[in-house]
Amino acid sequence: MSGAHDILFKTLADPTRRAIFERLCREGEKTVAALTARAGVSQPVVSKHLGVLKQAGLVEGRHEGRNTHYRAQLGALTPLMDWTRQMAGFWESRFDDLEDLLKRMDQ
Amino acid sequence: MTDAATETRTVVVEREIPYPPEKIWRALTQPHLIAEWLMKGDFAPIMGRQFRLSGDWGGVDCEVLAIEPHETLSYTWNYAHDDPAYALESVVTFTLTPTATGTLLRMEQVGFRPDQKQAYQGARLGWRQHLENLEKTVAGLG
Numbered sequence: 001m002s003g004a005h006d007i008l009f010k011t012l013a014d015p016t017r018r019a020i021f022e023r024l025c026r027e028g029e030k031t032v033a034a035l036t037a038r039a040g041v042s043q044p045v046v047s048k049h050l051g052v053l054k055q056a057g058l059v060e061g062r063h064e065g066r067n068t069h070y071r072a073q074l075g076a077l078t079p080l081m082d083w084t085r086q087m088a089g090f091w092e093s094r095f096d097d098l099e100d101l102l103k104r105m106d107q
Numbered sequence: 108m109t110d111a112a113t114e115t116r117t118v119v120v121e122r123e124i125p126y127p128p129e130k131i132w133r134a135l136t137q138p139h140l141i142a143e144w145l146m147k148g149d150f151a152p153i154m155g156r157q158f159r160l161s162g163d164w165g166g167v168d169c170e171v172l173a174i175e176p177h178e179t180l181s182y183t184w185n186y187a188h189d190d191p192a193y194a195l196e197s198v199v200t201f202t203l204t205p206t207a208t209g210t211l212l213r214m215e216q217v218g219f220r221p222d223q224k225q226a227y228q229g230a231r232l233g234w235r236q237h238l239e240n241l242e243k244t245v246a247g248l249g
Contacts, residue, residue, distance in 0.1 A: 084118050091120040091214050097144040098212075101134055102126050 008076070011056040016041060017049040021058055024072040031067045118216045125209040128177045135180055135201055152176075178203055184216065 036043045053059040057076040061068045146160035156171040173181035181200040197218035204211040
């Protein structure tokens with residue numbers, strides 16, 4: 001398993017941290033205060049989780065006045081999705097069926 | 108990461124098939140044949156044609172972007188999903204090259220992350236421009 005996978009899995013293994021990340025994915029940009037309101041933990045704990053998420057590249061902060069708005073960076077999930085391998089497998093099996101069809105078209 | 112190389116994801120699948128391009132072209136463009144190897148859909152070999160390919164798991168929305176009989180077929184391959192992590196906007200291009208024993212069939216799929224509308228539109232525009240140029244060239248041949 002690559003280092004990128006390790007960091008993503010470790011970061012998302014904590015349920016509170018994962019819940020914060022999922023909420024940012026679902027609901028878009030949020031301040032620490034807005035996240036704390038429903039996180040079930042104190043604001044310093046939320047801030048700490050956001051710091052870890054930020055280090056993993058999963059969230060990004062944007063300063064506006066005295067507040068920082070956090071948003072999810074879905075692109076960071078790409079290594080987990082392994083899209084390329086999935087799609088290549090899909091097309092290989094479609095090509096198998098295509099070859100079968102071409103054989104039948106002979107008859 | 109803002110490196111251009113990370114902005115798109117490309118899948119290439121190539122296969123040498125022991126049949127001529129004309130025959131493979133039929134399988135790529137006739138709906139009752141497409142249904143036998145890919146998915147069911149109301150495809151028609153017309154530029155700009157919008158169609159949907161449906162499988163057991165759902166379907167993809169498509170639009171024909173390029174069509175060169177027996178040589179090239181390209182269409183969008185878009186999968187809508189409420190969760191942006193699963194949504195996909197991509198372009199699929201089939202290229203048929205005759206070989207001594209049949210055809211080299213190449214499928215290239217270029218995908219864009221949902222937050223990359225701009226890159227996606229750019230690629231589509233690129234195709235349109237390419238085809239307009241091609242039309243002009245062909246028209247110029249008289």
